[in-house]
Amino acid sequence: MKKDENGQMALEDLVILDLTRVLAGPFCTMMLADLGARVIKIEIPGTGDDTRQYPPFRQLKNGRESLYFANINRNKRGVTLNLKTEKGREIFKKLALRADVVIENYRPGVMEKLGLGYEEVLQKLNPRLIYAAISGFGSYGPYKNRPGYDILAQAMGGMMAITGPAGGGPTRAGSALGDILGGLHGAIGILAAIHARTRTGKGQRVDISLMDCVIAATENTAIKYLESGVIPPRMGNRYASVSPYDAFCCRDGMLIIAAGNQKLFEKLCRDILKRPELIADARFTDMPGRLKNQDDLQKIIEDFLKDYTVAEAEKLLLENGIPAGPILDISQILENEQVKAREMFQEMDHPTLGRMTVNGCAVKLADTRPRIRRAAPALGQDNEEVFGALGYGREAILALAGEKII
């Protein structure tokens, strides 16, 4: 992909006021910032985003600092503002007047209680403003006031029920997947609303529920259940529709083989296992048969693989056009040539943390490339720039800080 380090960025004309904390909201605004939006992260004076206290930390001379926060909040400007004060709300309204998007992940109703509700106040102030809220269960429905955390979304959205070893218990995906899915859906909602605004001239509310997003990610689970009456069971690394499609034991570890269709299965039998008779074996003639008899099939494949290392088997299968690959841990991913070519991790300099690695952006746009261009902000770092642009002079800003409004 061609380099264009000084070119335009896709969202560079958008101003986003970001009240979000922890992960779902900050992941959403991270993506928008990576794509060029001017994201102004608004934090509580004195303490800031909870994740400033989340591990992993780097020990510095005068205390420890969070790499978690620094990773997810790069590319954002940072200001402090106390919305529980009248002056704080006044300043927020001035910012909202000039913004394209306000995004928050409070529990529903918090902004209304502050006198900053969208329909009542902000939209009237700035009809072009888009208002995005990300919460555990969304801003409407009987669960709207329930507290939401990633693990609850994974549990109540149905992902845990279908994840885990066959015969074992429900299992959480190993990252905060509900938050990530919420952030991605939030970005889609915001960008769709921005596009609608080009025709309507008006902003609107974008409402994201982590539970909804996890349900969406379980794709065809509901129709499988509705049509069969059978609750889809946990099945380890297997997949209900395709076989062989699993992790298989080699001499020194596991290899994924995904022979997704009849042609690939026949190739596997003929060119790899050297057992063409399996193609006509009554147990394996079609996909339903292979699914029913996959224990037998696994035994045959693993009996072959026991003489090969993962690397040898992977090479052999790929040379014969059969989809295969290893299970990589993060140490291997960081060293992987493809991951490097795709810039999925990037080193950057941070003013206090020093040299550090951050995640790259997975949305690769050829001409308006996502770019890491700013370190995550220190608490209130950009107060002077952002509030200065509203007309507050240096002394006024010092006074606001003295009053703990910023």
Added chain:
Amino acid sequence: MKKDENGQMALEDLVILDLTRVLAGPFCTMMLADLGARVIKIEIPGTGDDTRQYPPFRQLKNGRESLYFANINRNKRGVTLNLKTEKGREIFKKLALRADVVIENYRPGVMEKLGLGYEEVLQKLNPRLIYAAISGFGSYGPYKNRPGYDILAQAMGGMMAITGPAGGGPTRAGSALGDILGGLHGAIGILAAIHARTRTGKGQRVDISLMDCVIAATENTAIKYLESGVIPPRMGNRYASVSPYDAFCCRDGMLIIAAGNQKLFEKLCRDILKRPELIADARFTDMPGRLKNQDDLQKIIEDFLKDYTVAEAEKLLLENGIPAGPILDISQILENEQVKAREMFQEMDHPTLGRMTVNGCAVKLADTRPRIRRAAPALGQDNEEVFGALGYGREAILALAGEKII
């Protein structure tokens, strides 16, 4: 959220030519279609999308039909077109001249071989056209030609390595998560490119790799490893940063409790367990202590919960402001009041399948609501409408069908 069934839709002015098959691409265009885009799904004459042959099926008088396909392809128009013929490519170019987006999930290089490469042909034809490609490993980098399947993205992107019971093997998330993440990133990339076009007047290439998207979804795994040198282990339902935050045994099943901070932990000890002395217990005074001693903490909590059903314990915890919830399977999710209020499943009529349920859209836009408004197309169903608009009369269309071009 207010009803606006006949209102505008966010993306109603966008025309998307959709060459994608199976799940990642079709999930992407499903979201764009749900938000209003005019998606024209282009399939191979005679056979169509592979998923027309994927279970679950509904048995009909004259054969079986796939509900998998019908779910993911609602809201799309369907035409057939053989791009391996000169006439087929001519028609495709005519469509591309009037489209905003072309999206495909072939292996990289296929469109170039057909003489329909973006940079060489399509962009020159229509400089405003956006070209999105979703593939296993992306269109550049040393792995670009490797075959990609969801399970390979989950394995090579690091999600499997961190998912699974403590001490157990790497585990695949129970849905085709790599495909879903690829589809979501694709939608963000397309909408960002659409926005950039409002300023530049030009389309561009959007390049999505399923492996990249899974890596992005592992969020802070890399920085945890880089800072500690320790590969993050699988830990069942636990989370490395917070405790108690897990699934706990009640009398009749498991309950999720997420006491995400000090205040919630103190509430749990005082108001639920009625054991305020635990707050000062040396093992549990702060989060690092609770993480280190979470087996002890689990025992204490489960010793309390053994007298409660999941429903009783959930009620008690929520009344006291402590985040908690059950692990729901799909039968419970379909009956859930919140899920119904959010319209995460909707019934619709399909011309051949009859009454069926499809997934709802998790991007809730208040004024330009996502809507299910068309059943998934029969193969070539909209040939007359779509090719008719290019100037092909009824006879010409019959002739094209006779030549197996459409």
